[in-house]
Amino acid sequence: MKFKDKLKFVRQNMSKNKSRVFMTILATAMGCSFLIMIASVAFGLQQSLIDDLLQDRNITEIQVHALKNGDTYDNLKQADIDAIQNIEHIKAMSVQRMSQGTTSLGEYQSLNNTQAIVSNFQQEMKAGLELEEGRAPANDNETVVGYHFAKSLTKRDANNVALANEIYNGKLIGETIVFKATEFNPDTNKEVVVGEFKLTIVGILEKPDREWMESALLYLSDNYNDKLFGEELPQANVKVIADGADNVVKVSNELREKNYSVYSVADTIKEMDLVFLVMKIGLIFVGTIAVLIASIGIYNTMTMAVTERSQDIGIMKAIGANPRTIRSIFLLESFGIGLLGVMIGTIVSYGLSALINAAVPPILANVLDGKPPENFMFSSIPITLTLVSAGISLGVAVLSGMRPAARATRIDVLRALRRDI
Amino acid sequence: MIHLQQIEHAFKLGRKGNERLVPVLKGIDLTVNKGEIVTLIGRSGSGKSTLLHIVGGFLRPTSGKVRIADQDVTSYSETQWADFRRNHMGVVFQNFQLIPSMTAYENTELPLVLQGIAPNERRRQTLTLLEQLGIASYADHYPSELSGGQQQRVGIARSLILNPPILLADEPTGSLDSENEAQFLQLLQSLNRERNITLLIITHDDKVASIGNRTMRIEDGLLLQPAEQSKLEVLQP
Numbered sequence: 001m002k003f004k005d006k007l008k009f010v011r012q013n014m015s016k017n018k019s020r021v022f023m024t025i026l027a028t029a030m031g032c033s034f035l036i037m038i039a040s041v042a043f044g045l046q047q048s049l050i051d052d053l054l055q056d057r058n059i060t061e062i063q064v065h066a067l068k069n070g071d072t073y074d075n076l077k078q079a080d081i082d083a084i085q086n087i088e089h090i091k092a093m094s095v096q097r098m099s100q101g102t103t104s105l106g107e108y109q110s111l112n113n114t115q116a117i118v119s120n121f122q123q124e125m126k127a128g129l130e131l132e133e134g135r136a137p138a139n140d141n142e143t144v145v146g147y148h149f150a151k152s153l154t155k156r157d158a159n160n161v162a163l164a165n166e167i168y169n170g171k172l173i174g175e176t177i178v179f180k181a182t183e184f185n186p187d188t189n190k191e192v193v194v195g196e197f198k199l200t201i202v203g204i205l206e207k208p209d210r211e212w213m214e215s216a217l218l219y220l221s222d223n224y225n226d227k228l229f230g231e232e233l234p235q236a237n238v239k240v241i242a243d244g245a246d247n248v249v250k251v252s253n254e255l256r257e258k259n260y261s262v263y264s265v266a267d268t269i270k271e272m273d274l275v276f277l278v279m280k281i282g283l284i285f286v287g288t289i290a291v292l293i294a295s296i297g298i299y300n301t302m303t304m305a306v307t308e309r310s311q312d313i314g315i316m317k318a319i320g321a322n323p324r325t326i327r328s329i330f331l332l333e334s335f336g337i338g339l340l341g342v343m344i345g346t347i348v349s350y351g352l353s354a355l356i357n358a359a360v361p362p363i364l365a366n367v368l369d370g371k372p373p374e375n376f377m378f379s380s381i382p383i384t385l386t387l388v389s390a391g392i393s394l395g396v397a398v399l400s401g402m403r404p405a406a407r408a409t410r411i412d413v414l415r416a417l418r419r420d421i
Numbered sequence: 422m423i424h425l426q427q428i429e430h431a432f433k434l435g436r437k438g439n440e441r442l443v444p445v446l447k448g449i450d451l452t453v454n455k456g457e458i459v460t461l462i463g464r465s466g467s468g469k470s471t472l473l474h475i476v477g478g479f480l481r482p483t484s485g486k487v488r489i490a491d492q493d494v495t496s497y498s499e500t501q502w503a504d505f506r507r508n509h510m511g512v513v514f515q516n517f518q519l520i521p522s523m524t525a526y527e528n529t530e531l532p533l534v535l536q537g538i539a540p541n542e543r544r545r546q547t548l549t550l551l552e553q554l555g556i557a558s559y560a561d562h563y564p565s566e567l568s569g570g571q572q573q574r575v576g577i578a579r580s581l582i583l584n585p586p587i588l589l590a591d592e593p594t595g596s597l598d599s600e601n602e603a604q605f606l607q608l609l610q611s612l613n614r615e616r617n618i619t620l621l622i623i624t625h626d627d628k629v630a631s632i633g634n635r636t637m638r639i640e641d642g643l644l645l646q647p648a649e650q651s652k653l654e655v656l657q658p
Contacts, residue, residue, distance in 0.1 A: 005534045016522065312520050318479070319579065320507025321535050323499055413479050418516055 001325045011304065021337065024301040027347065028341025031294030032393040035287030036381060037347035039389070042283050044357070044380035046276040050377060053265055053272075058128050059245050060091070062252055062264040064238040073233045073261055079261075084240060088252050089247040092126035094239040095119060099228050101181040101194075103218070108153035108168045114215040116179060118224050126239045132175045134203030143179075144203035145172060146215030172201045179218065181228055195227050226339050284388065291393050294341070295400035302334050302404035306411075312415020313408055323409035330408050334401020338394045346386055346392070353379040378419045422587060422619045423453040423476060428485035430471055441534050445471045446482070447642040455586070458613055458620040461644075468642045469486055469623045471592050476621060478502035490586065507536060511580025513590040515535040517572040519579075526551065526560040526569075529578040536583060548572030554608070570601030577608065581616075588612070591623045606632050 002195035014021045063143055066073035067080050096119045101108040121129075121137050121144070137143055177199055196402040199218070208215050225233060240262075242251045246267040255262045306313070314324055360378040428449040445468045453459045463469040475487060478497065487495045490509050497505060506512070519528045526547060534545040542556040551557040556574045564572055571641040573593065580588060590609070594602040610632055612618050622629060630636045638645045 002537050003539075094658050124508065311518075313524075315518050315520055316502065316507075316531070316535070318477075318512055318514075318518070319501050319532050319535070320583075322503045325535065414474060415516065417516075 001253065001321075003193040006329050006332055008331050010336055013329075013333055014308070014336065015222045017305075017308075020301055020304070024297045025344065027297040028291075028338055028397060029344035031291040032342050032345030033289040033349045033352070035284065035392065036346065036389045037379065038287045038353055039280055039283045039385055040349070040353055040379040040381045042276055042280045043382055043385055044095075044353075046272065048268055048375070048377045049257055049272060049382045051288075053268060056405050058255055059269070060126075060242040060248055060264050062240045062242065062248065062255065063146060065253060065261045065263065068259040068261055075144050075182055075240060078233060080344050081236060081238055082259070083258070084238070084255070085257075087240075087251060089243045089251050090240055091243040092123050092128075092241040094124055094127045094237075094241070095222070095228065097225065097234055097240075098237070098238040099181050099194075099220070099224075100147045102161040103153070103177050105153055105168060105177045107155055107174055108166075109156055109162070110216070111154050111162050112153050113149055113182075114152070115219050116178065116181065116216055116222045118222055118228060120222045121219055123218070127239065134201070137219070137221065140221045141198065141200060143177075143199040143218050143220065144205055145219075146179075146205050146217045147207045147364040148214040149201075149204070149216045149218070151214070152216035166294040172204060174201065176200050177218075179220075192389055196225075197224070214404065219333060224398055247358070280393050282290050284392070287389070288396075294393075295396045298334050298337055299400040299404065301337070302330060302401045303407070305333070306330065306404045306408045310409075311418045313411045314413045317413045318417065327405045327409045330405035331398060331401050333394045334405070335394065335398050337401075338397020341397070342390045342393045346390065349381060349386075354380050422455045422457075422490060423451070423621065424486075424488040424588070425451040425472075425476070426476060426486040426488070428472070428482045428487070430468075430475065430480065430483045445642050446475075449485070449639075449642075449644045451637070451644055452622055453619055454614070455619055456617040457635065458622065458633045460624060460630040461639055462501055462624055462627070462630045462636060463639035464625065467639045469639045470591055472639065472644075473589055473621065477510065477527045477553070477589050478506060487580045507532060507583060510587040510589055511583070511585040512578055513580050513593045515595040516591040517564070517569075517576045517596070519572060519575055522562050524561050524563055525556060525567065525575045525578075527584055528564070528575055530574070531613045532579060538626065546582060546608075547578075550582055553580050558567050568601075569596050569598070570604065573597060573601070573605055574608070577605075577612075581618075584616070585618070587619045589621050589623070593622065594624070594626060594629055602626075602628070628646055 022201045064076065064084065065096075067076060068074075081093075085089070085093060096117050099116040099118055101116065103114040118241045125136055131144065132147055134144065149166045150170075150172055154162045154164065156162055178196060179199055180196045181194040185192045185196045197220075220228075240251060240255070242248045245266070248264055249383060250365075252262050252264050252267070269350035313321075316322070316326065357377055361376055364376075423455070428446050428451075429444065430446040431444040434439045434440075434443050435441050451459075451471060451472075461469045461472065471480065475482050476489070478494065485495070486493065489505075492505070494502070506584055519525075520531070523531070529551060530543050530547045533546060533549060539547075540604060548557060548560070551560055551581055554574045554577060556571055558577065559567055562571075564575070569574065573596070588609075594605055597605060606629060608620075613646075620633075622633065624630055
């Protein structure tokens with residue numbers, strides 16, 4: 001018997017008791033939808049947490065904190081930092097030392113202390129630093145400033161009090177600022193001016209990822225290290241950028257082997273993935289129970305179908321229908337019910353997921369009395385979840401049709417024909 | 422064509438654990454030659470239907486040997502029997518046994534569907550046969566919309582659609598009136614002549630039995646040979 005003819009049989013059989021078949025499809029759709037929705041919460045939360053984790057970080061970034069020395073950790077010396085550069089698969093290395101001071105642009109002065117990052121700007125650009133406008137500094141007298149730098153400059157009155165309404169609103173690029181670097185002297189308990197530098201602004205950094213962050217810093221070339229810190233360099237903030245996500249583990253491991261204390265966001269994501277994997281398996285298991293309950297409906301429907309059609313089956317067998325053919329028709333029918341249920345359940349799940357993602361943040365905002373994280377997703381349905389759920393639902397549908405299908409093949413012809421033959 | 426050798430059959434009756442065997446067939450030997458019409462007559466409960474069920478593969482004999490079309494089918498599995506029936510025999514049932522949700526056309530076409538014949542070829546063969554049997558105009562009718570005689574013709578069409586060399590019929594006129602019965606018997610005889618089909622007909626009706634080249638009588642599970650029959654007829658007029 002051809003597959004197309006079997007399908008025709010199945011269609012005819014299903015249309016014989018539309019309401020019962022519809023209710024079974026509905027139960028399967030609900031089971032499948034429940035399975036997808038419950039697991040989608042784990043996928044959504046994982047996605048939200050990872051997005052949040054990566055918002056202002058690079059997955060290929062490895063932070064190097066210190067050098068392990070037995071049970072203690074030593075600050076990184078310049079020689080230790082230089083040694084890192086010999087490791088393979090490093091795309092860039094950001095070595096930042098912090099200075100601070102006041103900045104002035106004509107009659108405008110910085111509202112608070114300006115943070116100055118002393119670093120190699122070329123390496124910073126390679127490490128992923130982006131400019132909103134302008135260009136990278138070409139010499140020591142040029143600088144790039146933070147996105148909110150202009151907002152940090154205000155006029156002062158005669159008593160040197162900042163005038164909050166007199167914020168600098170002119171262009172920055174091409175302007176020359178004076179950065180007066182200061183240092184705290186613990187002996188005199190006073191700020192001491194370390195140096196005064198004229199710098200031309202040539203670029204503005206891009207806006208920070210997080211809305212609440214304000215960036216009013218400026219970058220200084222690493223040639224300022226001597227001028228600002230002398231021979232005793234302060235502890236540097238060292239970040240290594242691997243040349244690909246695949247090499248993060250490799251570079252991290254090599255750094256650890258060389259006794260560096262490192263941390264990468266990839267380590268956290270790996271740990272998170274494991275936790276969420278366990279959570280997803282658990283939730284899929286719980287969701288599968290709903291599918292199993294729906295399968296009772298399929299079993300019941302198919303058993304009733306076999307009972308109702310026993311005479312038809314008997315006639316078919318009497319005229320030469322192979323038991324395998326009979327079984328495949330019934331299995332195809334339970335598969336068809338499962339397939340329709342999966343299709344409806346999946347469409348409903350995508351709709352519900354979109355609805356939940358739209359509805360939950362405002363509810364959370366009300367409950368938490370604050371804004372939930374940006375782009376927060378309560379439910380996410382990746383294609384893998386859809387495929388796994390469809391596979392489970394269809395598998396269970398076919399399994400629940402197997403016993404009734406086997407029963408159909410065992411129908412006794414003479415009994416089915418009420419011994420009329 | 423059909424060779425039955427020492428066929429015995431007994432039904433199990435009673436509750437499980439307390440069953441008893443009731444013998445129905447007690448050593449039947451029967452040969453039906455190719456192109457022959459053999460009619461088996463007997464009273465209700467004589468075992469004639471059981472014998473036909475064994476020939477059709479619906480029952481397995483308790484003992485004995487069944488050879489049909491040069492094949493020993495005695496221990497065939499259900500699957501083997503399904504294939505064998507499709508390829509070698511048609512069965513005509515007393516109550517027609519048409520599938521109620523299918524039209525006359527679909528009922529007739531069903532064996533071709535099971536055989537995996539292409540739709541165009543199926544349509545050609547089905548319409549030709551329905552035409553030959555004079556029921557083409559009822560092709561789209563459901564069994565409930567047909568008379569007894571028309572339903573039996575659809576049943577015949579379904580059993581002949583795969584051109585089987587053997588046709589088994591159990592009380593084929595049991596549900597027909599005398600006019601339809603006469604037409605039906607003529608149809609069987611013409612099929613036998615034109616297609617050289619071997620016919621084994623079970624009946625209790627003398628008129629049906631009269632179309633056979635040979636008529637055998639079953640009494641109490643035993644097949645009586647013609648000589649014994651005449652003796653029986655003398656003893657029991």
